[in-house]
Amino acid sequence: MRVDVIMPQMGESIAEGTITRWMKKVGDTVQRDEPLFEISTDKVDAEIPSPSAGTLLEIRNREGETVPVSQVVGVIETDASAAASGPATPESPKPAAAPKAPAAAPARPTQEPERAPAAPASSAAPTPPGRSSEQGAPFLSPVVRRIAEEQGVDPTRVPGTGAGGRVTKKDILDFIAREGAAAPPAAAGIASTPSTPTFAAGERVKRVPMSPMRKKIAEHMVESRRTSAHVHSVFEVDMSRVSKLREKYRGAYEERHGVKLTFLPFFIKSACEALRAWPVLNSSVEGEESVYRRELNIGIAVALDWGLIVPVVKHADELSVAGLARKVNDLADRARTKKLNPDEVAGGTFTITNPGVFGGLFGLPIIHQPQVAILGVGGIQRRPVVIDDAIAIRPMVYLSMSYDHRVVDGAIADQFLAQVKRSLESFDESLL
Amino acid sequence: MTSSILVRWLGRVPYREAIALQESLVDAVRRGEASDHLLLLEHPEVITLGRGADPLHVLLSAEEGARRGIEIHETGRGGDVTYHGPGQLVGYPIVSLRGERRDARRYLREIEEALILAVADHGIRADRIPGLTGIWSGEQKLAAIGVRISTGWITSHGFALNVSTDLSGFRFIVPCGIRDRGVTSMERILGRGVAILDAAARVATRLAERLSLRAVPSPAAEERLFSMAVEACP
Numbered sequence: 221m222r223v224d225v226i227m228p229q230m231g232e233s234i235a236e237g238t239i240t241r242w243m244k245k246v247g248d249t250v251q252r253d254e255p256l257f258e259i260s261t262d263k264v265d266a267e268i269p270s271p272s273a274g275t276l277l278e279i280r281n282r283e284g285e286t287v288p289v290s291q292v293v294g295v296i297e298t299d300a301s302a303a304a305s306g307p308a309t310p311e312s313p314k315p316a317a318a319p320k321a322p323a324a325a326p327a328r329p330t331q332e333p334e335r336a337p338a339a340p341a342s343s344a345a346p347t348p349p350g351r352s353s354e355q356g357a358p359f360l361s362p363v364v365r366r367i368a369e370e371q372g373v374d375p376t377r378v379p380g381t382g383a384g385g386r387v388t389k390k391d392i393l394d395f396i397a398r399e400g401a402a403a404p405p406a407a408a409g410i411a412s413t414p415s416t417p418t419f420a421a422g423e424r425v426k427r428v429p430m431s432p433m434r435k436k437i438a439e440h441m442v443e444s445r446r447t448s449a450h451v452h453s454v455f456e457v458d459m460s461r462v463s464k465l466r467e468k469y470r471g472a473y474e475e476r477h478g479v480k481l482t483f484l485p486f487f488i489k490s491a492c493e494a495l496r497a498w499p500v501l502n503s504s505v506e507g508e509e510s511v512y513r514r515e516l517n518i519g520i521a522v523a524l525d526w527g528l529i530v531p532v533v534k535h536a537d538e539l540s541v542a543g544l545a546r547k548v549n550d551l552a553d554r555a556r557t558k559k560l561n562p563d564e565v566a567g568g569t570f571t572i573t574n575p576g577v578f579g580g581l582f583g584l585p586i587i588h589q590p591q592v593a594i595l596g597v598g599g600i601q602r603r604p605v606v607i608d609d610a611i612a613i614r615p616m617v618y619l620s621m622s623y624d625h626r627v628v629d630g631a632i633a634d635q636f637l638a639q640v641k642r643s644l645e646s647f648d649e650s651l652l
Numbered sequence: 653m654t655s656s657i658l659v660r661w662l663g664r665v666p667y668r669e670a671i672a673l674q675e676s677l678v679d680a681v682r683r684g685e686a687s688d689h690l691l692l693l694e695h696p697e698v699i700t701l702g703r704g705a706d707p708l709h710v711l712l713s714a715e716e717g718a719r720r721g722i723e724i725h726e727t728g729r730g731g732d733v734t735y736h737g738p739g740q741l742v743g744y745p746i747v748s749l750r751g752e753r754r755d756a757r758r759y760l761r762e763i764e765e766a767l768i769l770a771v772a773d774h775g776i777r778a779d780r781i782p783g784l785t786g787i788w789s790g791e792q793k794l795a796a797i798g799v800r801i802s803t804g805w806i807t808s809h810g811f812a813l814n815v816s817t818d819l820s821g822f823r824f825i826v827p828c829g830i831r832d833r834g835v836t837s838m839e840r841i842l843g844r845g846v847a848i849l850d851a852a853a854r855v856a857t858r859l860a861e862r863l864s865l866r867a868v869p870s871p872a873a874e875e876r877l878f879s880m881a882v883e884a885c886p
């Protein structure tokens with residue numbers, strides 16, 4: 221069977237593309253979804269996968285030619301014996317570049333949505349200007365097709381103003397606004413959708429099973445909300461001193477300890493001191509008893525691209541700042557590469573998390589059970605602050621803590637936070 | 653739930669290494685083994701030629717290039733010739749475009765919009781110029797854009813925003829083939845220094861917003877520096 225290779229639609233307002241490279245010569249075999257040629261539109265270069273497996277029978281447009289969208293630029297013979305009988309057109313392009321396609325392009329015959337959108341193979345020529353509904357299905361971009369289907373509109377009734385008389389998204393939306401949709405509009409409307417799931421035409425919901433990690437997180441979070449009486453306190457801390465110390469010792473740390481000195485060890489160190497002073501924050505609740513822990517095992521929330529994990533720095537109070545830096549780096553690295561041992565995520569007695577990464581001032585985290593408190597470190601920002609009746613610019617951070625009101629009252633939590641603040645603002649240089 | 657984009661600050665990375673990293677990530681994202689990534693970095697001085705490049709737009713002599721250690725690379729992105737050097741924030745989003753977002757021009761516009769918003773966060777007004785890709789401050793180019801889309805609508809390459817770039821490097825090229833407009837930097841516009849990490853953090857936030865992705869800082873320890881919105885101190 222012969223399959224047309226067409227210039228794909230790379231975007232709603234893109235009417236043509238320039239072929240910059242054929243990765244295959246006439247007579248070459250090609251896998252489905254293997255890169256076949258490259259095109260250039262605007263400032264975008266795109267690699268176009270083969271629509272099916274077979275032999276490249278014909279190349280109709282050479283490198284450098286600009287071709288309208290949906291025009292046939294080549295032909296593939298899917299039947300091996302037919303291809304052997306010789307190409308339809310003996311003409312082959314100058315093999316300008318040796319085919320650099322990845323040797324084994326992953327063959328994924330069933331995953332439709334992953335492929336670049338292919339225009340209907342039947343439209344062998346670009347749609348002529350004006351209307352063309354009589355000659356079979358007009359070319360529709362996936363967006364327009366989806367809108368038409370969702371709204372129950374016959375796209376051939378929509379006057380097209382796009383290149384070659386094509387119906388653009390605006391055309392169909394205007395048309396619906398004017399004429400009304402045939403079917404009631406989809407609940408979600410047609411506003412731009414968040415990117416995650418790929419909806420097939422006509423599909424209104426998509427069910428995606430949660431990953432095991434996602435399920436765990438969901439269970440833990442809901443369970444924690446059910447278990448603890450969450451309350452929150454927020455303090456503001458001037459990070460000038462820590463910043464200066466960090467600046468001062470950074471080079472030496474890298475040289476002497478081979479480790480980057482980040483802010484986190486300072487927060488851990490200060491939290492440990494305060495936990496010693498207010499031990500109820502290092503406890504847990506079992507039935508009608510409070511269980512106090514001697515060890516200070518500090519969990520550090522680490523965001524992963526597949527979820528969230530909380531490795532634990534055991535005996536954090538016994539480590540130097542350099543030791544903390546090294547330990548935290550090591551745990552975070554291994555969390556990312558999935559090399560943590562199970563016991564390294566267990567046994568935490570208090571947790572520190574970092575909700576300020578993208579400019580958030582502070583977050584109100586959920587307690588990591590069976591602990592009774594979690595400290596959130598916001599983003600460090602230079603802000604105007606009043607110091608002795610003058611306005612100064614200081615690197616500031618919000619510390620937020622969520623704690624379990626079953627056992628921790630606000631007065632205790634606030635004194636704990638006040639101590640963390642004091643300890644950071646007058647950080648003991650000898651600890652470095 | 654929105655899917656996430658892992659934001660990584662890589663520091664100064666030779667061009668060739670950045671290409672190799674992008675290629676492996678494009679494969680991993682296509683196979684579904686990695687989430688979307690945003691690589692943020694600087695390059696040592698280098699001149700690169702996109703697929704549409706006119707070699708005549710490289711003005712650097714071979715001797716001068718060798719003397720200054722400037723390499724010249726041909727590369728698989730769209731666009732013409734560009735120059736990279738220290739102080740320029742280079743961003744390579746490796747993103748799997750889905751649904752309506754499978755639109756090359758829309759993707760370019762999203763990058764432009766993100767950069768315009770990010771520099772606005774620093775108090776700079778920048779715009780598009782119809783027909784020219786990139787973002788501009790008046791008649792001067794502040795950021796260049798060139799993108800590649802690989803099988804499965806996976807993006808690579810991206811943008812180069814002049815934060816504190818030594819603009820004299822641009823004399824070695826005709827930027828993107830445009831002779832009659834100059835280049836500028838955030839530092840030049842503001843008349844004061846801008847930390848590249850500050851710019852990087854804004855760009856990461858804005859780009860994630862534009863792409864409806866949830867930005868997640870890299871958990872890699874050496875990059876936590878960045879993730880804690882650092883360099884806040886003088």
